[in-house]
Amino acid sequence: MSKINGFVGRRNFLKLVGVGTAGLGASAVGSVLWQGESAVAQQPTYTEAKPKPVNPQEALARLLEGNKRFVEGKRLNPNQSKLRLQETSVAQYPFAAILGCADSRVPAEIVFDQGLGDLFVVRVAGNVASQTAIGSLEFATAVLGAQLIVVLGHARCGAVVAATKGDPLPGRIGVFVEEIKPAVERVRNKTGSLEENSIIANVQYQAEKLAESSTIIRGLINEDKVKIVGGRYDLASGKVTLLT
DSSP states (O other): OOEETTEEOHHHHHHHHTOOGGGGGGOHHHHHHHHHHHHHHTSOOOOSOOOOOOOHHHHHHHHHHHHHHHHTTOOOOOSOSHHHHHHHHHOOOOSEEEEEOOOTTOOHHHHTTOOTTTEEEEEOGGGOOOHHHHHHHHIIIIITOOOEEEEEEETTOHHHHHHHHOOOOSTTHHHHHHTTHHHHHHHTTSSSOHHHHHHHHHHHHHHHHHHHHOHHHHHHHHTTSOEEEEEEEOTTTOOEEEEO
């Protein structure tokens, strides 16, 4: 599949989504990608060699190594130089995508010790695989080439706690909480802490939903071009633990 500055070609992406040329006028995605390609094509070409694609295993290893540095207080703060800023102004090549919670205590780039252009991060309360989150991750994988998606939950997640209680919520807060309740019901009768069990179950549920709801991501998974893993972040230690 051809790429232009890291982007899958517009026609190839539309084939992936299953949109024929007759539907181009009605395709918002196609329009956005076309505009994106045009904008990128007008940028000056950076002279340094483009990075090689990062497979899921290597991407996960990078994240875990970065998290280890973070926990041990040995952060390298990589890819945060002026040169890196210039590189990423031309094109981006994130080696992994993160579906994380919007909680202010869980900034993915910091806890994984990564820098500019390394991670494509989608954050929403409760790390919910909403339609907009799924669309963003489709772009990260099918267009930008990220081969790993990490669904990252965390200890003492307020959205999950609200889902376990089931109380009426004001405004639109209840919208994303409803998206978590199916995960809570999976473990409501399980022994142990309902809150902790629900946090883990929610990560697993959202990962499943992400794979099942997106034909694009599911197709890439079937072709061994994308892998989804789940993780739990501990607020006190800073450690990310992978979930099976």
